[in-house]
Amino acid sequence: MISTLDARLASSRALVQERLEQLLPRRDPATLYDPMRYALAQPGKQLRPALLLLCAEAAGGRREPPLDAALAIEVIHTFTLVHDDIMDHDLLRRGRPTVQHRWDENVALLAGDGLLVLGYSLLARLEPGLVPEVMRLFSAAILEICEGQALDKEFETRAEISLEEYYGMIGKKTGRLFALACAAGALLGGGDAGAVAALESYGALVGRAFQLQDDLLDLLGDEKTIGKDVGSDLEENKKTFLITHARHNAHPGQLEQLAALTAVKPLTPERLAAIIALFHATGSISAARTDIARSLEAARQALAPLPQSPAREDLAAFLDAIAGRTF
Ligand code: GRG
Numbered sequence: 254m255i256s257t258l259d260a261r262l263a264s265s266r267a268l269v270q271e272r273l274e275q276l277l278p279r280r281d282p283a284t285l286y287d288p289m290r291y292a293l294a295q296p297g298k299q300l301r302p303a304l305l306l307l308c309a310e311a312a313g314g315r316r317e318p319p320l321d322a323a324l325a326i327e328v329i330h331t332f333t334l335v336h337d338d339i340m341d342h343d344l345l346r347r348g349r350p351t352v353q354h355r356w357d358e359n360v361a362l363l364a365g366d367g368l369l370v371l372g373y374s375l376l377a378r379l380e381p382g383l384v385p386e387v388m389r390l391f392s393a394a395i396l397e398i399c400e401g402q403a404l405d406k407e408f409e410t411r412a413e414i415s416l417e418e419y420y421g422m423i424g425k426k427t428g429r430l431f432a433l434a435c436a437a438g439a440l441l442g443g444g445d446a447g448a449v450a451a452l453e454s455y456g457a458l459v460g461r462a463f464q465l466q467d468d469l470l471d472l473l474g475d476e477k478t479i480g481k482d483v484g485s486d487l488e489e490n491k492k493t494f495l496i497t498h499a500r501h502n503a504h505p506g507q508l509e510q511l512a513a514l515t516a517v518k519p520l521t522p523e524r525l526a527a528i529i530a531l532f533h534a535t536g537s538i539s540a541a542r543t544d545i546a547r548s549l550e551a552a553r554q555a556l557a558p559l560p561q562s563p564a565r566e567d568l569a570a571f572l573d574a575i576a577g578r579t580f
Pocket of ligand 1: 296298336
């Protein structure tokens with residue numbers, strides 16, 4: 254049986270994707286607009302626009318669904334992926350060559366810039382009285398996402414970081430955009446300050462769980478299903494939860510093994526398998542799974558101040574869907 258959440262996600266995806274493809278007509282210069290269209294044409298999971306629309310309804314739903322804001326958050330998310338792929342030298346995104354791999358880095362930089370501006374231009378179409386507050390929310394969040402990305406890159410050259418530093422970095426890099434989707438949706442749906450705060454905290458917790466899962470999937474996922482290269486985090490010396498937890502929990506022999514296994518690049522499938530076995534042995538994989546479950550449970554509790562409604566039930570069901578994600 255299709256749940257109300259599945260039906261809701263399918264309809265928001267179809268609507269958002271149709272509008273995304275209409276946003277940019279074919280025009281010159283093709284070296285700018287073709288890669289922008291390319292990045293928008295391949296749909297991702299579209300979780301952030303779906304959450305924005307759900308939160309608008311759960312917080313009050315007194316206004317029309319804020320579709321332009323939902324489009325804006327997906328366009329801005331897509332922009333972050335284009336720039337992230339440049340910075341991480343990734344070849345595959347959403348199952349296709351990344352923009353910089355298909356064209357080149359300069360093309361990808363500019364296409365990303367164009368997408369960010371396109372996102373803002375969508376926000377400018379919202380109800381005029383709400384535009385300044387929404388712009389303020391988006392700008393504050395986007396700057397924090399940049400901070401998170403800066404930390405992520407900075408940590409690549411550090412031998413070790415604390416788990417606290419890890420959580421701070423993912424809260425900004427990933428949690429902040431989920432929190433923004435939920436807070437902006439709540440505000441645009443006519444929610445009061447309490448509803449906006451509750452949903453912002455729900456989004457931040459979903460984002461934390463989501464990034465921990467991303468760290469797991471980078472190692473344990475199936476390349477075809479996740480649509481990007483497996484093991485790329487280790488290849489780039491990313492400080493994921495797994496490597497951070499393992500470094501703090503391994504005994505000296507395991508630490509030596511880990512250092513030897515991660516020192517030589519590129520990583521072979523054999524070395525990747527040995528690293529996964531080590532992450533099991535240090536308890537890092539089960540610690541990640543426990544943290545994901547706890548974060549999702551805390552997100553469920555964050556919904557408590559909201560009035561009972563079908564949208565609130567779907568926000569709770571969304572947590573179960575996230576818990577079982579494989580891509
Ligand atoms: C100015 C906002 C801004 C950003 C510039 C590049 C950058 C700084 C930040 C990148 C942040 C980033 C890429 C975080 C990773 C978040 C993440 C887990 C993305 C994957 O999201 P999915 O799985 O992707 O929802 P799909 O493809 O489904 O849309």
